[in-house]
Amino acid sequence: MRRWFIRSREGYTLVEVLTGLFITSMVLVLLVTSLQFGGEMAGKITGKMIRGQESRRACLFLQKQLSKSREMVVKDGRVYLQDMENPDYYNFYTVEASGTVYRNKVDKAKLEPIKTGGKSQLIHNVVRFELRLEEKDAVRLIIEFIKEEPAVDVRFYYPNEVLLR
Template structure:
């Protein structure tokens, strides 16, 4: 009869329970580390894509405007480009507190008043449109997204006439 009682007493010993808890903790730790690593990779990739997308957008827009402008004015280092949507206006770009603004002016380069300034992009570290010579304008843009920074410097050929006013 004693042998039957011993066989009915099946269960885990304390050592088996501790070993199984330890193994489960190791497995859960590895799974957590894997998901954390994947999420960090996703965040880094997202920051890279966002900053490159912003650079690409600004580069395409400004290059298109520079190439389609029949007349470019350079006044004391500021480059005025003919507006694509409304050719009777000219635009110049300024960077204030990491926000890039486009300001519209009349064809005489005087401010049009209320509504002339609009935000183009944010998180811009540096922005320059530099007049090099009558055939070249240099575009420099540096953007940041999180810890990531991306920089673009491009020489753009001018097809229109450039007028320099000092």
């Protein structure tokens, strides 16, 4: 009986081999589960960072557009901001069913969409996007990406003239 637990000259005993295989399999199982958990956590952190960057980019873009606009038009509750590239156009923002927020260019006189180059993407994966006039000199922006996370809620003050149509 004592012979089974002592290493022989020919190699390892059956008990030693089984113990080694058991320990190796336990280490592999722990390694695989920890890598899987680490990957899930990294994905969540990366998604949160991307949503934060997108909301900051949208806020900075709209703040820049508001500061460069000489006038703003509000018609039927929709806010039209003067385009930064061409003052003969206004921009308004819409959310598609896919969750993409689009900037739409319209003609200044009629507030009708232009034919070519009138639609461009601003941000993705949005559940709720609101841009509305709160007071005579304040515009409120609300961006919500996921229901569980708090929404971005920003108020911009507009120093120039607001036209109501």
